[in-house]
Amino acid sequence: MKTENLPALPAEQKRTAAADFARDGFFIAPPLIPAELLARVRPRIDAVYAGEYETGIPPCGSPKGSSVPPTSLVKIDNTHRSDRTIHELVSHPAIGRWAAALTGAKTVQVFATQLLIKPPGSTGAGNVGWHQDYEYWDYALEGDVFTAWVAVSDVTAESGPMRFVRGSHRWGLLKAGDFFGGDLGAIQQRILAKTGGAKWEERAAVLAPGAVSFHHKLTVHGSGPNLSTGPRVSFAIHLRTDQSRFPDGLKWETVPYLNDPDDMQGSPITYRETA
Ligand SMILES: O=C(O)CCC(=O)C(=O)O
Incomplete structure (x- = not known):
């Protein structure tokens, strides 16, 4: 598949966005995904959740919390391999363009995705525990x-938006988080205990449908309960640049969530620098 870059972002916008990302460890971009694509994606999310796989390829791993309707956080890995419209969304060039602007990458490639559904009224069972x-x-x-994290629904302050801890990407790799841990307070204490007195400053990523946030691999983040009346629906799109590599000897096939880096269905390239 050929990557079609969008026209470059203005140099000043790129410079300030990259500086914000470097300082905070996250960046909230304006709405990037067209409303018509979001409208086409929503029924495809329902289809995949119901076990209908357009390409015949099932998502990786078993869906978490797959009761109908869900009562706890749903996390389904690599649904972009199962459905062409979801693939179109996660490989959208507007995401690639911003990802490259923030990181200075020459190439941006998807290496894994997660469909995340946080049902309303899920209380602690819908939480994403603090983690890096x-x-x-x-x-x-x-x-x-x-x-990159794409809001499919309207992610309001009440819907349990993702929360980033500002500057925490400079705390090093702490290994004190727990994605599936519901007790945010206890995890926060465990993380802080490893930092030697760091300042904990949270920012909620309230996002309109189609808006996208980006976060660094070491940024501490998590989210609380969905207190709104509808599900909070999003995709986390895990990206790598030309400055990344599999460690020596690692076979990507042995890692459940990784996709073949040479297969553009599993690992689409969403930005490639042109001369
Ligand atoms: O959806 C959330 O609240 C957290 C998602 C997450 O952990 C991620 O995108 O890395």
Whole structure:
């Protein structure tokens, strides 16, 4: 598949966005995904949740919390391999363009995705415990890896938006988080105990449908209960740049969430620098 870059972002916008990302460890971009694509994606999410796989390829791993309707956090890995419209969303060039602007990458490639559904009224069962993404990937990928998170629903303050801890990407790899831990307070204490007195400053990523946040592999983040009336629906898109590599000897096939880096269905390239 050929990567079609969008026109470059203005130089000043790129410069300030990259500086914000470097300082805070996250960046909230304006809405990037067209409303018509979001409208096409929503029924495809329902289809995949119901076990209908357009390409015949099932998502990786078993869906978490797959009661109908869900009552706890749903996390389904690599649904972009199962459905062409979801693939179109996660490989959208507007995400690649911003990812490259923030990181200075020459190439941006998807290496894994997660469909996340946080049902309303899920209380602690819908929480995402504080964690750093790299605590789950450090054995599988080295170098520049990070995450884009796309709001499919309207992610309001009440819906349990993702919360970033500002500057925590400078705390090092702590290995004190727990994605599936519901007790945010206890995990926060465990993380802080490893920092030697760091300041904990949270920012909620309230996002309109189609808006995208980006976070560094070491940024501490998590989210609380969905107190709104509808599900909070999103995709986490895990990205790597040309400055990343599988560690010597690692076979990507042995890592459940990794996709073949040469297969553009599993690992689409969403940005490639042109001369
Ligand atoms: O959806 C959330 O609240 C957290 C998602 C997450 O951990 C991630 O995108 O890395």
